[in-house]
Amino acid sequence: MDARRFRALRSAFPVAVLSCCLGLFLSLLSGCSGSLSPGGDEDTTTQAAVPMAVEAADDLQDGYLKVIKDVLPSVVQIQARNDLGSGVVYDGQGHIVTNAHVVGDEDSFRVTTANSEDTLTARLVSSYPQQDLAVIKLDKAPKGLKAAAFGDSAKVEVGQIVLAMGSPLGLSSSVTQGIVSATGRTVTEGRSGGGTGATIANMVQTSAAINPGNSGGALVNLDGRVIGIPTLAATFPGAGEGAAPGIGFAIPASTVRTIADQIVKDGRVTESGRAALGITGRTVVNDDYEVAGVAVVEVMAGGAADKAGIEPGDVITRLGDTDITTITSLSEELASDRPGARTTVTYTRNGNEKTVDVTLGEQ
Numbered sequence: 001m002d003a004r005r006f007r008a009l010r011s012a013f014p015v016a017v018l019s020c021c022l023g024l025f026l027s028l029l030s031g032c033s034g035s036l037s038p039g040g041d042e043d044t045t046t047q048a049a050v051p052m053a054v055e056a057a058d059d060l061q062d063g064y065l066k067v068i069k070d071v072l073p074s075v076v077q078i079q080a081r082n083d084l085g086s087g088v089v090y091d092g093q094g095h096i097v098t099n100a101h102v103v104g105d106e107d108s109f110r111v112t113t114a115n116s117e118d119t120l121t122a123r124l125v126s127s128y129p130q131q132d133l134a135v136i137k138l139d140k141a142p143k144g145l146k147a148a149a150f151g152d153s154a155k156v157e158v159g160q161i162v163l164a165m166g167s168p169l170g171l172s173s174s175v176t177q178g179i180v181s182a183t184g185r186t187v188t189e190g191r192s193g194g195g196t197g198a199t200i201a202n203m204v205q206t207s208a209a210i211n212p213g214n215s216g217g218a219l220v221n222l223d224g225r226v227i228g229i230p231t232l233a234a235t236f237p238g239a240g241e242g243a244a245p246g247i248g249f250a251i252p253a254s255t256v257r258t259i260a261d262q263i264v265k266d267g268r269v270t271e272s273g274r275a276a277l278g279i280t281g282r283t284v285v286n287d288d289y290e291v292a293g294v295a296v297v298e299v300m301a302g303g304a305a306d307k308a309g310i311e312p313g314d315v316i317t318r319l320g321d322t323d324i325t326t327i328t329s330l331s332e333e334l335a336s337d338r339p340g341a342r343t344t345v346t347y348t349r350n351g352n353e354k355t356v357d358v359t360l361g362e363q
Contacts, residue, residue, distance in 0.1 A: 278303020
């Protein structure tokens with residue numbers, strides 16, 4: 001499935017409010033021997049089960065309400081010149097983490113918090129499009145500004161209930177509910193409409209609705225921990241802007257913390273932790289117009305490819321045991337490796353196939 005992130009829309013939209021009712025149907029079978037006494041005692045199994053089901057539903061609802069009360073004040077709306085997105089308060093000094101595609105090329109923003117209608121101003125600290133993350137900072141942090149608590153991405157499990165918080169279609173402080181559908185997804189953004197084209201590894205897939213304006217917000221578990229930053233929603237192949245319902249992706253909390261900590265401390269990303277081959281390339285096709293590899297356009301001096309003897313004009317067809325057919329497939333395979341990892345690169349030069357050992361560098 002082709003996945004791309006949604007940007008905030010630039011004009012007003014009519015919003016259709018859909019009411020959904022969830023009916024709870026309990027079918028209880030009770031087996032017993034002997035006969036009931038005259039007058040017929042009530043089925044105590046049914047009597048006990050219905051209050052238990054109601055109690056369980058009440059407990060879940062109370063859990064939702066507590067998480068929303070705890071976390072929603074840490075989720076803000078970010079207004080750029082033409083675009084709208086969301087952000088998460090990162091610390092008490094006014095740093096806010098969001099998506100790079102939310103801030104775009106701008107450096108000043110208007111911010112609205114969940115518990116106030118006052119508009120605050122903020123400026124860009126740094127943007128890191130390679131992971132579609134950015135940090136902005138409020139010019140003046142309001143009293144009582146609450147930082148969100150981030151969870152451990154390694155403990156995220158398929159089936160966990162999650163809430164997505166943000167400003168879809170400009171509806172600030174909105175909450176949707178779903179589950180973690182999968183973990184460890186590697187997804188590449190599109191570049192159209194201002195997308196970064198980033199290839200992001202270990203993303204959390206969720207069924208919670210992610211719509212334009214949710215980008216940069218919070219994906220939260222029932223412990224009140226942010227486990228990811230909603231970034232992408234899937235679209236049907238060939239369907240233009242048609243969204244595939246219930247398929248969204250969030251950058252994992254571990255990646256968010258790694259990037260945001262560096263930006264807050266140093267003003268920029270100093271160590272990406274992402275493997276690199278040290279080339280620029282483009283997808284090539286064969287005589288049947290089928291994608292057939294990545295042609296090396298430029299080799300970075302001293303980089304991994306340069307040290308391995310790869311030259312401009314070579315066509316990379318395999319990295320390790322994985323076939324490489326497009327620049328996207330190469331990016332996704334590199335995203336699963338770490339700097340310093342040893343692998344092999346298979347490529348063709350003047351019709352001859354060669355394989356070389358490579359020690360990957362850092363992006």
